[in-house]
Amino acid sequence: MDKLEFKERYLDSIKKGTIDLEFIFLIIEEEIKKNNLEEYIRKITYYEETGNCLGTYDSESKTINIDPKLLNVQSYNMENHIVNNVQNIFSKLLNTIYHEIIHAKQEKMFHKYNSYYCKLHDFKNLDKEQLDELVIIHSLGITLRHSEKDYDNLHNLFPCEREANFLAAYKVTNLECEYDLYTKKEELEKLKYLTKILVADYKKNILGRIECPFEKLLNNKMNKEIVDFIVGNKLDNYQRFIYGLPIDREYFDEIISLKNFPKQLVLKQTRLEDLEKILTKKNK
């Protein structure tokens, strides 16, 4: 499916007011191919109600399940009192799909960790890229050191969920901006929303210190050496934000100012790329 076909099918689904299941399947298939996820996504189902999260990825059976209510535009509209807003539901559906695909990618990274990094006893010879990857793997692995109950309660604090939440929303917003589906005002709202996801669960305390989501996950089951390794990492600020790790105050203030008053964005009459530029600015 080339870019043009993607766009046509996308806009067609919205115009017709129905979700094109074949198109959904093609999107997933394409992501599987692009990321070599054949072994990590074997089945896509649409039968299980999944509550608020609208989708699940089961790493045992390698199955992505999409909540069927997302596929039924009419009943979803009635249930959520959204009238005539196929685009909104379609966004949610795509967001759910990309979110679950990101979980499959994370699973693939773990696999690599098990077969490669755990055989290493000395990290001195790793280059920057490998070290970054190792930090990310350890961050994502935090999930494994919590119970299922914890997981439900602390859900959005986990690096794997933060990554899936942000990257999926980012991808969908990017597509929709590209297809001119938003007015200028809506586009800004979307940018604000993306920034909001990024800063979720970060807080500046009275003393001006930035509290991060990662701190709230620390428990006595976690190896201190690994925690130190994660915190003392050399990931850039953008990546640290995604995983909920400690962040520079200056950078935090810059992002927060975007959330509350996206003046820079308005003044420059800019689009997503500018947000991207600010986000990916390397550490000073």
Ligand SMILES: [Zn+2]
């Ligand atoms: Zn998730």
